[in-house]
Amino acid sequence: MxxxxxxxxxxxxxxxxxxxxxxxxxxxxxxxxxxxxxxxFAEGESQSLPPATSDGNLAELVTFQLDREQTNVLLTDLVSEDEMPFQFQLEEDGIHLTGELDVLFSEVDIHMMFDPLVRDDGSLVLQANSLSAGVVSISASNALRMFNQFAELPEWIHIHPEDEAILLELNEMDELSPYGLQFKQVALADDQIELSLIRKETATEN
Structure with missing residues (x-):
């Protein structure tokens, strides 16, 4: 016992x-x-879109036009797949962003569509229009926040989750310095994208 x-x-x-x-x-x-x-999903610091500012030191050298296919080739060359988990694609109905996010130990396919808006300073705002994220329920602001946290973005791509927008400033590209690019027109339905090659006036003094 x-x-x-x-x-x-x-x-x-x-x-x-x-x-x-x-x-x-x-x-x-x-x-x-x-x-x-x-x-x-932390809110973090405010990342609201800054106002458009004109730089008087920029000289416009030449303006040229591209179609959607040519612009897609340009964006593919500018954006390295090794650095960012997403890619841009211009279509007739909008600018599409596709990529993958790691959400709770699983990869989720993200597909967002944006409406483009050319600003007075030549930058381009991509305003979120729609979002699909597989079976996961996630808002556009949270998807952009995660992209912003985990992607190594080039200096000319700025993500603003609070505004559900992405700001493209091609004139900030270090690879083109002292030159840069500015958007003049983005008319996707008409298959016309107009860009300008610019140069900073102060660069000629060096």
Missing amino acids: QRDASQTGSRNRFYRIGFFTILTLFTVLILTIVIIVSRL
């Missing part, structure tokens, strides 16, 4: 240890998920 009692006590201790081990692991898992979700 004493031996049976000892075995029963050992078995109970084993179950208790196993229970608390599983409980601890489960708690750690829940905390990890909470931390990840908090990081993904």
Whole structure:
């Protein structure tokens, strides 16, 4: 009887240890998920779109026109797939962004469509129009926030989750310095994209 009692006590201790081990692991898992979700959807600092500003030191050298296919080739050359988890594609109905996001240990295919707006300073605002994210429920602002957090963006791409917008400033491209590009017109339905090659006046003094 004493031996049976000892075995029963050992078995109970084993179950208790196993229970608390599983409980601890489960708690750690829940905390990890909470931390990840908090990081993904944290508001962070304000990233509202800045106002368009004109630079008097920019000299326009030449203006040229491209169609959608030619512009897509240009964007593909400018955007490295190794650096960013998404790509742009100009279509007749809008500018499409496709890519993948790691959401809670799984990859989610993101497809967003934007309406383009050329600003007075030659930059281009892409305003989110629609979003599909597989079976995951996610807003455009949260998708852009995650892209902004985990992608190594070139200096000329600025993501503004609060406004559900992306700002493209081709005149900030270091690779083209002291030159740059500015948008003059983006008429996707007419298959016409107009760009200007510019140069900073101050660069001629060096």
